[in-house]
Amino acid sequence: MCGIVGYIGNSQAAPILLDGLSKLEYRGYDSAGIAVYDGKEIKMVKAMGRLKVLEELTHGGATLSGTVGIGHTRWATHGQPSDINSHPHFNTSGTIAVVHNGIIENYLALKDKLLSKGYVFKSETDTEVVAHLIDYYYRGNPLEAITKVMHRVEGSYALGILFSEHPDQIFAVRKDSPLIVGKSEDGCFIASDVPAVLKYTRDVYFINNQEVVRLRADHMHFYSVDEEEIQKESVRIDWDADAAEKGGYEHFMLKEMYEQPKTIRDTFSPRVKDGEIVIEELGMTDEDIRSITKMHIVACGSAYHAGVVGKYVMEGMARIPVEVDLASEFRYRNPILDKGSMVVVISQSGETADTLAALRQAQKEGCKVLGIVNVVGSSIAREADNVMYTWAGPEIAVATTKAYSAQLIALYLLSMKFAQVRGKINQDQYSEMLRDLEKLPEQIELLLANKGRIQRFANRYVGAKDIFFIGRGIDYAISLEASLKLKEISYIHSEAYAAGELKHGTISLIEEGTLVAAVLTQEDLYKKTTSNMVEVKSRGAFLLAVTNEGHTDIEETADYVIYIPQTNPYFVTSLAVIPLQLFAYYVSVGKGCDVDKPRNLAKSVTVE
Numbered sequence: 001m002c003g004i005v006g007y008i009g010n011s012q013a014a015p016i017l018l019d020g021l022s023k024l025e026y027r028g029y030d031s032a033g034i035a036v037y038d039g040k041e042i043k044m045v046k047a048m049g050r051l052k053v054l055e056e057l058t059h060g061g062a063t064l065s066g067t068v069g070i071g072h073t074r075w076a077t078h079g080q081p082s083d084i085n086s087h088p089h090f091n092t093s094g095t096i097a098v099v100h101n102g103i104i105e106n107y108l109a110l111k112d113k114l115l116s117k118g119y120v121f122k123s124e125t126d127t128e129v130v131a132h133l134i135d136y137y138y139r140g141n142p143l144e145a146i147t148k149v150m151h152r153v154e155g156s157y158a159l160g161i162l163f164s165e166h167p168d169q170i171f172a173v174r175k176d177s178p179l180i181v182g183k184s185e186d187g188c189f190i191a192s193d194v195p196a197v198l199k200y201t202r203d204v205y206f207i208n209n210q211e212v213v214r215l216r217a218d219h220m221h222f223y224s225v226d227e228e229e230i231q232k233e234s235v236r237i238d239w240d241a242d243a244a245e246k247g248g249y250e251h252f253m254l255k256e257m258y259e260q261p262k263t264i265r266d267t268f269s270p271r272v273k274d275g276e277i278v279i280e281e282l283g284m285t286d287e288d289i290r291s292i293t294k295m296h297i298v299a300c301g302s303a304y305h306a307g308v309v310g311k312y313v314m315e316g317m318a319r320i321p322v323e324v325d326l327a328s329e330f331r332y333r334n335p336i337l338d339k340g341s342m343v344v345v346i347s348q349s350g351e352t353a354d355t356l357a358a359l360r361q362a363q364k365e366g367c368k369v370l371g372i373v374n375v376v377g378s379s380i381a382r383e384a385d386n387v388m389y390t391w392a393g394p395e396i397a398v399a400t401t402k403a404y405s406a407q408l409i410a411l412y413l414l415s416m417k418f419a420q421v422r423g424k425i426n427q428d429q430y431s432e433m434l435r436d437l438e439k440l441p442e443q444i445e446l447l448l449a450n451k452g453r454i455q456r457f458a459n460r461y462v463g464a465k466d467i468f469f470i471g472r473g474i475d476y477a478i479s480l481e482a483s484l485k486l487k488e489i490s491y492i493h494s495e496a497y498a499a500g501e502l503k504h505g506t507i508s509l510i511e512e513g514t515l516v517a518a519v520l521t522q523e524d525l526y527k528k529t530t531s532n533m534v535e536v537k538s539r540g541a542f543l544l545a546v547t548n549e550g551h552t553d554i555e556e557t558a559d560y561v562i563y564i565p566q567t568n569p570y571f572v573t574s575l576a577v578i579p580l581q582l583f584a585y586y587v588s589v590g591k592g593c594d595v596d597k598p599r600n601l602a603k604s605v606t607v608e
Contacts, residue, residue: 002072002073002074002087002099002100002101002192003021003024003025003072003073003101003191003192003193003196004024004070004071004072004099004100004101004158004159004160004179004190004191004192005017005020005021005024005070005071005072005160005189005190005191005192005196006069006070006071006099006160006162006170006172006189006190006191006215007020007067007068007069007170007187007188007189007190008067008068008069008168008169008170008187008188008215008216008217009067009068009184009186009187009188009217010067010186010187010217011067011186011187012061012065012066012067013036013061013064013066013067013068013069014034014036014058014061014062014063014064014065014066014069015060015061015062016061016200017034017036017061017069017070017071018034018051018054018055018058018060018061018071019199020071020189020191020196020197021034021051021054021071021072021073021196022051023193023195023196023198023199023396024073024191024192024193024195024196025050025051025073025597030048030049030074031046031047031048031049031073031074031082031083031085031086031087032046032047032049032050032051032053032054032071032072032073032074032086033045033046033047033054033071033072033074033086033087033088033099034046034054034058034061034064034069034070034071034072034088035069035070035071035088035097035099035162036064036065036066036068036069037066037068037069037162037164037167038064038065038066039065039066039167041094041095041164042090042094042095042097042162042164043064043066044088044090044094044097045057045058045063045064046083046086046087046088047083047086048082048083048086050597051073067187067217068162068167068168068170068217069162070088070097070099070160070161070162070170070190071088071099072086072087072088072099072100072160074086074087084122084123084124085123085124085125087099087100087125087127088160088162089123089125089127089128089130089131090131091131091132091134091135092119092120092132092135093135094164095135095163095164095165096131096134096135096138096161096162096163096164097131097161097162098127098130098131098134098159098160098161098162099127099159099160100126100127100130100157100158100159101157101158101177101178101179101192102155102156102157102158102175102176102177103126103155103156103157104126104127104129104130104153104154104155104157105154105155106153106154106155107126107129107153107155110129110133110152110153111129114129114132114133114136117136119132119135119136126155130149130153130157130159133149133152133153134146134149134161137149138163140165142161142163142166142169142171142214143171143212143214143223143227144227146159146161146171146173146212147212147223147225147226147227150173150175150210150212150225151225155175155176156175156176156177156353157173157174157175157176157177158172158173158174158175158177158178158179158192158207159171159172159173159174160172160190161173168216168217169214169215169216170188170190170214170215171212171213171214171215172190172207172212172213172215173207173211173212173213174207174208174209174210174211175209175210176209176353176356176379177192177351178192178193178349178351178378178379179191179192179207180192180193180194180197180204180205180206180207180377181204181205181207181213181215181220182197182200182201182203182204182205183201183203183219183220183234184200184201186200187217187218188215188216188217188218188219188220189201189215190213190215193349193375194237194375194394195394195396198237198394202236202237202238203234203235203236203237204234204235204237204377205220205222205232205233205234205235206232206235206377206378206382207222208382209379210224210225211223211224211225211230212224212225235376235377237376250589251397251585251589251595251596252396252397252596253397253399253401253489253585253595253596254585254595256395256396256397256401256402257401257402257448257578257581257582257585258448259392259393259402260401260402260405260441260444260448260578261440261441261442261444261445261448262441263390263391263392263393263402263403263405263406264405264406264409264440264441264444264574265441266391266392266393266406267390267391267392267406267409267410268409268413268437268438268440270391271413272413272434272437275431275434277413277416277417277420277434279388279413279414279417281386281387281388281389282370282386282388282414282417283385283386284368284386286421289417289418289421289422290421290422291340292320292340292341292342292418293320293321293338293340293341294320294321294322294323294338294340294341294342295314295320295321295322295323295341295342295343295344296322296323296324296325296330296335296337296341296342296343296344296362296367297310297311297322297323297324297325297343297344297345297346298324298325298326298327298330298343298344298345298346298355298358298359298362299324299326299327299345299346299347299352299355300326300327300328300347300352300354300355301400301484302348302399302400302403302404302481302484303346303347303348303352303355303400303404303407304324304326304327304346305404305477305480305481305484306346306404306407306408306411306481307324307344307346307411308324308476308477308480309408309411309474309477309478309573310322310324310344310408310411310414310415311323311324312473312474312477312570313411313412313415313474313570314411314414314415314418316570317415317416317418317419317424317425317570318415318418318419318422318424319419319422319424320418320422323335325358326354327345327352327354327355327357327358328354330354330358330361331357331358331361337362337365337366337367339366341367342367342368342370343358343359343362343367343368343369343370344369344370344371344372344414345358345359345362345369345370345371345372345380345384346371346372346373346407347371347372347373347374347378347380348373348374348375348390348392348395348400348403348404348407349373349374349375349378350371350373350374350375350378350379350380350381351375351378351379351380352380355380356379356380356383359371359380359383359384360383363383363385368385368386369384369385369386370384370385370386370387370388371383371384371386371387371388372387372388372390372407372410372411373387373388373389373390374389374390374391374392374395374403374406376389388410388414390403390406390407390409390410391406392405392406396596397595397596398488398489398596398597398598399485399488399489399584399595399598401485401581404481404577405444405574405577408573408574409437409440409574412433412437412570412571413437415570416430416433416434432568433568433570433571436567436568436571437571439565439567440567440571440574440575443564443565443567443575444574444575444578446565447564447565447575447578447579448578448582450562450579451582451586454562454579454582454583454586455582455586457544457560457583458582458583458585458586458587458590459586459590461492461515461587462587462590462591464492464515464587465492465493466492466493466494466495466509466514467483467486467492467493467494467514467515467516467517468483468494468495468496468497468506468509468510468514468515468516468517468536468541469482469483469494469495469496469497469516469517469518469519469580470496470497470498470499470502470516470517470518470519470529470532470533470536471496471498471499471518471519471520471529472498472499472500472522472525472528472529473522473525474521474522474569474570474572474573475499475519475520475521475522475525475529475576476496476497476498476499476519477573478519478521478546478572478573478576478577478580479496479497479517479519480496481573481577481580482496482517482519482577482580482581482583482584483495483496484496485580485581485584485585486580486583486584486587488598489584489585489588489593489595489598490584490587490588490591490593491591491593491598491599492587499518499528499529499532500528500532502532502535502536503532503535507535507536507539510536510539510540510541511539511540512540513540513541513542514536514540514541514542515541515542515544516533516536516541516542516543516544517543517544517545517546517580517583518532518533518543518544518545518546518558519545519546519547519576520545520546520547520548520551520554521546521547521548521564521569521572521576522569522572523548523569526547526551530554530557533545533557533558534557537557542559542560543557543558543559543560544558544559544560544561544562545557545558545560545561545562546561546562546564546576546579546580547561547562547563547564548563548564548565548566548572549563549564549565549566550566551563562579564576564578564579
């Protein structure tokens with residue numbers, strides 16, 4: 001949930017560190033700091049608030065000279081945001097500097113031990129414990145001290161470590177928190193995520209759990225927790241470097257919404273060959289697919305909402321029973337996983353801690369796990385039995401849009417493939433579905449072109465206190481995602497309800513002028529949802545309807561209508577969510593919120 005960068009090479013480190021942190025600020029923006037060895041000692045500057053505060057304090061890094069350093073942008077876990085709690089953290093003598101992403105679960109016991117040894121703590125963080133613990137074990141050999149610490153600490157961590165006695169080296173360590181290293185002609189880098197280094201190199205190494213890397217200006221060495229040297233292969237990152245930049249858009253979120261047509265094409269096209277869906281990475285024979293008796297989809301946040309859509313689509317098309325679980329609950333409800341169960345885990349980053357833990361639990365129970373992820377080489381991508389990449393490219397805004405859309409496409413393709421193999425759809429249905437999928441990018445472009453009308457409507461609800469989204473079936477799944485988008489970036493209280501549940505208590509919350517957004521895309525449920533709209537309208541609600549073209553009769557009930565193009569009922573989420581994303585975006589902009597970096601949130605949730 002925090003961003004780490006490090007650089008050692010021939011150039012001034014501070015500007016590179018600040019540049020890298022700017023690409024990682026979506027991971028945490030409570031505070032930031034950098035530490036640079038200036039030839040005599042480690043100099044450190046830290047500041048609470050956004051990265052621009054640190055940039056101003058250091059004049060863009062000009063006040064810190066030196067060619068080796070580490071940096072950090074923080075999302076607070078232990079200790080409130082403050083200059084003191086900001087990273088990096090020093091040992092007592094200021095000769096060891098540490099940046100950390102993750103949570104040290106046994107830090108209180110370790111802190112008590114260190115206090116008894118005379119160590120003094122300045123911050124409330126668990127990270128300062130690591131700095132002092134390294135100091136406690138350090139006897140001139142950094143690698144030895146670091147591996148001893150790894151044997152003692154419990155929890156998740158990615159660490160960047162700088163020793164003033166070894167200024168020609170940076171050390172990086174990883175356990176359950178993402179960390180990569182890269183090498184260019186100018187030096188070597190560490191980072192929490194690929195966008196931080198894309199400007200400098202496309203060849204990166206993914207550090208596995210319980211591994212340490214020693215970086216020098218021109219080479220790097222990898223070690224196990226037992227200090228045995230290991231060999232690793234680099235991975236070529238093909239993302240367009242411009243994809244991590246705003247490219248003239250006011251916000252990353254708006255840019256990424258406009259990238260959704262391309263994202264869908266990139267996820268769809270490589271898997272359709274000569275009119276057939278070919279998912280080579282699935283690693284399953286037709287017999288394997290026919291033998292599935294149950295599927296579990298496990299995810300968090302928007303990925304969970306994609307999974308809810310996936311349940312309706314997979315059950316409807318392929319007739320496979322599907323359970324959808326929040327990853328944070330999956331392990332703790334003691335799920336029944338039998339021989340015929342298949343587990344699908346979904347994560348944009350591929351590093352989501354709860355989802356990764358669910359993956360490991362499923363494998364422990366003997367289940368095959370398919371990971372649907374966006375980041376090549378991520379933990380889920382490496383640990384899942386098979387991985388289906390979504391090819392959305394880097395997504396910087398905290399509130400996902402294009403990655404969610406790519407996840408939907410992956411689930412559509414998976415459902416169609418399973419339905420065909422299991423004989424649940426015929427060739428004509430299959431071919432028509434493929435044609436509808438191919439049309440989605442163009443249809444989304446048409447919806448995005450209508451942004452002005454949606455912006456004008458959104459401006460009316462900048463001051464709203466409560467907004468409700470309702471729908472039935474797949475429309476309920478759409479409502480879940482629409483509600484989350486609104487609340488996470490605009491801070492307006494928003495809820496999604498299955499439309500039929502309104503009269504079982506929720507309708508008591510409707511007051512005069514309350515906005516209720518109803519999604520009506522499923523023909524067999526259209527009249528039912530219309531009846532629910534009438535119920536809330538009679539209580540004073542203002543009604544927004546999102547429905548298919550041709551349903552002009554809804555204008556008799558709704559106060560405002562957004563029409564979406566016709567498509568297969570299973571694929572309608574990909575279209576209906578677009579105007580609702582735009583609505584959330586423009587409400588947030590109208591309120592003056594930080595759209596890309598909403599308060600208290602971080603992009604990649606790498607702690608439980």
